[in-house]
Amino acid sequence: MDEEEDMRLARLTPEISRRTLAMLRGLAGLEPPEQVPEDAMVVTDEILAEYGTDGLRVLAMTLAAWATAQIENVAELSGRSHEAVLDTMEVACLEANAED
Numbered sequence: 001m002d003e004e005e006d007m008r009l010a011r012l013t014p015e016i017s018r019r020t021l022a023m024l025r026g027l028a029g030l031e032p033p034e035q036v037p038e039d040a041m042v043v044t045d046e047i048l049a050e051y052g053t054d055g056l057r058v059l060a061m062t063l064a065a066w067a068t069a070q071i072e073n074v075a076e077l078s079g080r081s082h083e084a085v086l087d088t089m090e091v092a093c094l095e096a097n098a099e100d
Contacts, residue, residue, distance in 0.1 A: 016058040
């Protein structure tokens with residue numbers, strides 16, 4: 001990223017981070033779990049409409065940073081490597097896709 005782009009995205013970060021956290025609060029524990037992607041898409045569409053692709057980029061960067069931190073926490077707490085945690089996640093995805 002160049003400096004101008006960096007600054008443009010940095011201005012969006014506080015609001016997108018706030019909305020990301022609000023989204024996650026609404027998604028955590030949501031039943032049925034199949035509703036999670038649909039509700040997340042509503043927020044994503046709202047961010048796209050209000051902030052364009054820059055907003056989506058900040059949303060992706062925010063989620064990636066938070067997911068990475070949580071993967072590291074799970075790895076540390078469970079005594080597994082990051083790769084082992086990610087392998088478990090990948091297996092769960094493969095199993096879910098096999099059921100479809």
